[in-house]
Amino acid sequence: MTEYVLEARGVAARYGHIEALHGVDLTVRAGEAVTLVGANGAGKTTLLKTLVGLVAATRGSIRLRGHDVTRWPVQKRARAGLALVPEGRHVFSGLSVQDNLLIGGHGRGRTAVRRALVDVYDRFPVLARRRRQRAGSLSGGEQQMVAIGRALMAAPDVLLLDEPTLGLAPIVVAEVTDILTGLTGGHTAIVLVEQNTETAFRVAQRGYVLDRGLIRRTGDVADLRTDPEVRAAYLGETSRSQEPLPLPSPRKVTP
Amino acid sequence: MTPGMKRCAAHGVFAAVVLSAPALFTRMPFYTLSTAVLMVMLAIGALGLVPLTGLARQVSLGQAAFYGIGGYTSAVLSTRYGIDGWTAMACGAVLAGALAWLLGLAIFRAQGHYLTLATLALGIALSALAGQLPVTGRNAGVAGIPPLEAFGIRLDGDLSVFYAFAGMLVLCVLAVDCLLRSGFGRALTAAGDSPLATAGSGVDIARLRRAAFVLAAVLASIAGSGYAYWYRYIDPGIMGLLSSVELLIIVTVGGTRSVWGPALGAFTVISLSQLSKQYLPGTGGTYELTIYGAALILTLLLLPDGLVGAFAAAGRTVRHTVERRRTAATARALS
Numbered sequence: 001m002t003e004y005v006l007e008a009r010g011v012a013a014r015y016g017h018i019e020a021l022h023g024v025d026l027t028v029r030a031g032e033a034v035t036l037v038g039a040n041g042a043g044k045t046t047l048l049k050t051l052v053g054l055v056a057a058t059r060g061s062i063r064l065r066g067h068d069v070t071r072w073p074v075q076k077r078a079r080a081g082l083a084l085v086p087e088g089r090h091v092f093s094g095l096s097v098q099d100n101l102l103i104g105g106h107g108r109g110r111t112a113v114r115r116a117l118v119d120v121y122d123r124f125p126v127l128a129r130r131r132r133q134r135a136g137s138l139s140g141g142e143q144q145m146v147a148i149g150r151a152l153m154a155a156p157d158v159l160l161l162d163e164p165t166l167g168l169a170p171i172v173v174a175e176v177t178d179i180l181t182g183l184t185g186g187h188t189a190i191v192l193v194e195q196n197t198e199t200a201f202r203v204a205q206r207g208y209v210l211d212r213g214l215i216r217r218t219g220d221v222a223d224l225r226t227d228p229e230v231r232a233a234y235l236g237e238t239s240r241s242q243e244p245l246p247l248p249s250p251r252k253v254t255p
Numbered sequence: 256m257t258p259g260m261k262r263c264a265a266h267g268v269f270a271a272v273v274l275s276a277p278a279l280f281t282r283m284p285f286y287t288l289s290t291a292v293l294m295v296m297l298a299i300g301a302l303g304l305v306p307l308t309g310l311a312r313q314v315s316l317g318q319a320a321f322y323g324i325g326g327y328t329s330a331v332l333s334t335r336y337g338i339d340g341w342t343a344m345a346c347g348a349v350l351a352g353a354l355a356w357l358l359g360l361a362i363f364r365a366q367g368h369y370l371t372l373a374t375l376a377l378g379i380a381l382s383a384l385a386g387q388l389p390v391t392g393r394n395a396g397v398a399g400i401p402p403l404e405a406f407g408i409r410l411d412g413d414l415s416v417f418y419a420f421a422g423m424l425v426l427c428v429l430a431v432d433c434l435l436r437s438g439f440g441r442a443l444t445a446a447g448d449s450p451l452a453t454a455g456s457g458v459d460i461a462r463l464r465r466a467a468f469v470l471a472a473v474l475a476s477i478a479g480s481g482y483a484y485w486y487r488y489i490d491p492g493i494m495g496l497l498s499s500v501e502l503l504i505i506v507t508v509g510g511t512r513s514v515w516g517p518a519l520g521a522f523t524v525i526s527l528s529q530l531s532k533q534y535l536p537g538t539g540g541t542y543e544l545t546i547y548g549a550a551l552i553l554t555l556l557l558l559p560d561g562l563v564g565a566f567a568a569a570g571r572t573v574r575h576t577v578e579r580r581r582t583a584a585t586a587r588a589l590s
Binding site for chain 1: 438441442444445447448449451452453454455456457458459460512
């Protein structure tokens with residue numbers, strides 16, 4: 001049995017003729033929280049989409065609990081334990097909060113769904129109070145709770161979050177960061193894509209620094225946080241002592 | 256009153272209004288019983304567009320093709336092979352459902368507006384085919400279709416056909432409402448709102464949309480069969496693009512997200528058409544298309560949720576106003 005709950009090896013992906021990922025390796029252990037950081041266009045969202053099946057991997061393999069899921073469609077991967085909280089939250093605005101959560105439990109037994117609903121309401125009491133309200137009428141922070149709660153309804157092995165604090169007010173960012181920190185340490189592993197490195201490094205234990213479709217650095221967040229090269233080249237901080245790392249140009253792929 | 260009880264009461268009111276239509280229609284100047292029968296048939300035919308277009312946001316321009324499949328299957332089986340009308344109607348529904356399922360297998364694998372284009376092509380192709388095949392009577396169509404029989408009664412008059420199909424409309428509305436309140440309806444609404452998040456929640460979107468498409472095809476086929484047995488004649492014109500657009504306009508005007516929308520839409524659109532014939536002298540129905548177009552544009556601009564949505568919004572406004580006044584009166588009394 002593999003020690004990793006999620007294991008991507010040499011994963012490449014492309015949009016049309018442009019290759020956006022050039023062979024990425026990523027591993028996540030059960031219950032672990034890892035973060036993917038990097039500048040805009042580094043390939044973080046593409047990697048998440050490739051892991052969940054929204055973008056097809058053109059090379060490499062993706063394994064979930066040892067099973068090769070590389071060719072599985074998105075819904076099959078979701079049912080197998082990969083839950084995505086997409087960028088922009090994507091709550092179902094025409095449905096109530098409770099119906100949004102029930103969609104997350106799709107395909108699970110009635111008892112399991114009921115238990116999961118109780119767990120989500122315990123974690124997010126505000127959602128219990130607003131369960132009959134249309135999700136589209138909630139605040140940004142509450143909608144983010146719905147999106148996270150919906151993903152948790154599937155009791156996933158790996159929860160993948162794409163920019164969960166994007167577009168939120170600072171006070172709500174702090175609230176969402178607390179929520180994400182509260183999710184760590186349990187059964188569910190977390191893969192967090194976050195522009196806000198403060199949030200990312202607070203939530204995760206390990207990090208991957210992506211740049212133009214390649215993993216440039218990996219290690220404990222404590223090391224990444226203090227690595228001057230990483231800070232200078234990828235986290236937007238200037239360093240006179242370090243030259244920026246050489247970056248590959250996007251590769252053109254012959255169809 | 257619980258939401259479930261309110262829903263039951265609303266269905267009761269709907270059934271009472273539909274079933275009392277003949278009493279009203281025979282007393283009004285530009286309505287006839289035939290108009291009421293046509294409205295009921297069109298309402299059944301458009302009902303399937305509520306889950307498909309209203310919730311899943313998939314636009315079909317082939318609803319009339321399935322209407323025609325039902326009509327032709329019933330006409331051919333009853334006139335050529337002497338098969339009982341209800342059995343022939345069921346055969347038509349199975350055939351329409353099977354074709355929709357097969358078509359859906361190919362269409363819903365890809366993303367985009369393939370359904371609209373594919374169903375447009377289906378309608379044109381089937382209409383042309385029906386105009387060429389000897390079994391469908393070529394362009395002359397099929398005449399002499401025997402009327403339906405129920406409990407030993409021949410449904411050969413407008414009134415008997417109306418009650419049979421109005422009852423069927425009420426049952427179909429109830430059945431579709433139950434379906435839309437289940438996990439299926441919830442998933443359809445979610446898929447319409449965000450296909451990405453729905454698929455990411457483990458829902459097979461292609462299968463879901465295919466199921467909605469099959470449901471729409473089956474309901475259209477039942478309505479088409481009913482039309483053939485009522486009119487006793489069917490020709491390729493029934494499957495044309497205009498008929499599909501008419502069904503789409505009906506559901507848009509009535510409300511694409513409510514099971515009562517198609518019935519209200521059929522009433523409104525056919526009434527407008529009748530009014531134009533009655534009060535625009537010398538037009539002889541030539542303004543019908545213009546009126547359909549105007550009704551669609553006005554609805555999209557002024558009532559994006561259709562008439563049912565507008566009535567619901569008006570009801571909410573009245574309720575809030577009454578509550579506000581009551582609260583103000585209580586506050587005045589206390590002070």
